Amino acid sequence: MQRIQTGDQNFVKKMNKSIVFNAIKNKGPMSRSQISKNTGLNKATVSTMASELIDESLVYEIESNQSSGGRKPVMLYFNNHAGYSIGIDLGVNYILGVLTDLNGTIMEEISRPLASTAFAEVKNTLIFIIQSLMTKAPDSPYGVIGIGIGAPGNVDLNEAILFAPNLKWKQVDLKTDIQNHFHIPVKVQNEANCGAYCEHLYGAGKSSSNLIYISIGIGIGAGIIIQNNLYTGTSGISGEMGHFTINANGRKCRCGNHGCWELYASEQALLNDAKKQKVLSKNDAINLEKLVTEAQTGNKEVLQILHTLGEYIGIGLTNVINTFNPEMVIIGNRIAQFSNWLENPINHVLQDRLSYYHKENTDIKFSVLGIYSSALGAASIAISNFLSDQKLETMTF
Amino acid sequence: MQRIQTGDQNFVKKMNKSIVFNAIKNKGPMSRSQISKNTGLNKATVSTMASELIDESLVYEIESNQSSGGRKPVMLYFNNHAGYSIGIDLGVNYILGVLTDLNGTIMEEISRPLASTAFAEVKNTLIFIIQSLMTKAPDSPYGVIGIGIGAPGNVDLNEAILFAPNLKWKQVDLKTDIQNHFHIPVKVQNEANCGAYCEHLYGAGKSSSNLIYISIGIGIGAGIIIQNNLYTGTSGISGEMGHFTINANGRKCRCGNHGCWELYASEQALLNDAKKQKVLSKNDAINLEKLVTEAQTGNKEVLQILHTLGEYIGIGLTNVINTFNPEMVIIGNRIAQFSNWLENPINHVLQDRLSYYHKENTDIKFSVLGIYSSALGAASIAISNFLSDQKLETMTF
């Protein structure tokens, strides 16, 4: 049976300590006096919390040399080197791992191609990457505080991978495996959720409390941030926006549905179109990099299929916006490298199809974190989990 | 500047008081001792809170006559007659008003047809209905604690009606008008949001913390309950699922978009189809009531168009489910009276088009509150607002 949180002195203290900590972390450096004025907490309370946080190595102090007409304040800094986090982007043909400090600054990165998606091979590569990153982590009070993994598939509430079509995995409990190997907390999340979390914390969506991150790769997935929290659905599998029906009588998708958005607006759709339209000379293999260079040199056929792709992306975005009325929609993953050519057709479609109020109030952005979205998001989920364990943050997913 | 909530003794007390109150309200009647065991609060704390709540007339006690081997417990009851709430369903050609107790039990109802949707006429009828209900409210400690209004249109964060197409209203601040007239708190919400809130509190979705209520009337709107809270979007206009594109190249909707769901799956779509197919003899006016009786007598053409309607509803529901992974989807408003004939085609489409995990985990239900959803939901929003003012509940919309 789950006990609810009741109000007692201990709870009050945890609450105020987390207020002080978050003030320092998010708006710091700040003096005790400033924190008191800013949060409404008494100076004495702030002092108590600050010295505890200093004892715990989560905060350190440096005397300021700027006086404003009285005693100089002592500035409190978040100790972003109190520990380190590891984030993994589990791609389909690669694994990217990053080591970050507690502010999400990338310290090291390792990438390895994946020859096969067989679980054993993936797991070995994964362990190798994590191991390498761990040895590169500098000495610190808390060491490596956790591992976050962004997976290309459905992740359930226990963080088992339910179904990852492109890896051909079903019911894989990667979390437990990795946790048993390294004996530190492991968080597994869907790749789009990682991206959303990342953009919300460090990227284009920093200022936004309701945002939708649309990850367009082989397929389309979405991460949903509602009131500053990641929403993952009742069983953890929300955000399957790639399987929006945008053509009720369209062709069948492997998911069972017909006319899914991702059949028209994904990387896969782009590659199929390119193949069908024979936009490249015969002996060129078609891949994204090639299409980028062709677009840059002004290949008309390529520009045409990008235009169509943008229109279809726009059609799906109207659905997203009408549904969520988000502050912001961020388009990420590999398709983001075509932003120059997609922006116009997307905006045209939105101008055409959205109601006045939505047009006025919704920002459409492309990811600014590029290929790091997923790995960095995974690392930051591990950080949130750590801070949540320290009762300094609340993580609700 | 908005002060954040810090932890102090007063906050702790409010918190524990609300825990005791909600235990009594939602799981009551309960004795002090049971509450203590259930919540983890000390018996002494429960006693303190209980006597305050009794002083405030929100709770009363009745001695039990059942002993379980010792002193008989005194049962604490929520005083659902401590005050009354008024809920309004602002239809397009009618206004329905209800007077409820604090448990959402309907005590009185008044309905009036609307000859025109001109603001002055609507306002007068509204005031008449509210006035009549107020005089019918029994004497009570808090009197009529507020008025909730469910409106058929977009409501912004200040609860002004931005746009109500079927009323032909734009930028109407009904809230302030009514509040100035009656001098008690007025809450205005979109009709689908009211329905969602109502189903969540009293109806089919009582047990569910993530649910989507789909209101199918002339158009289609949706109310979104996420983690037991109503989510209304950044500007208050989320849930416009009626304008989902389900046919990218479909015909134009008045919203600007093409192939919107509500063009295929609403009451309007049903009526249009019926007209086009000439399912009724020439001199019969086509309306919903007539179609219900025809369906009951087994009119094949009517059954056919209902089948098609159901399939289109199902297509939109796959979008909703893929997006939100809700525990439950509730279909409400006037279309719910066709549930007998819609259930099968909807389920067929979902079986066909949803992935295994969604099929297993999503409940599809029809509203059990029928024509009262919106008015009752509005009343309950007013109640939540009252309890929130008393610091006994938190309302986050």
Place this chain on the structure above:
DNA sequence: TAACTTTGTTTATCTTTTAAACTAAGATTA
């Protein structure tokens, strides 16, 4: 140098929770 400012700590007070003791009241049993 004196007066004023700003920062941060110490102290005494206040509120509230809680465990433990106690009162109340009924059931069971010898």
Place this chain on the structure above:
DNA sequence: TAATCTTAGTTTAAAAGATAAACAAAGTTA
């Protein structure tokens, strides 16, 4: 019927923590 056991609810004393006010520290300004 009296003694014992159970359960419910209140009282009391102790402990925790926030806060205002007093105080100490360390600077600026005139």
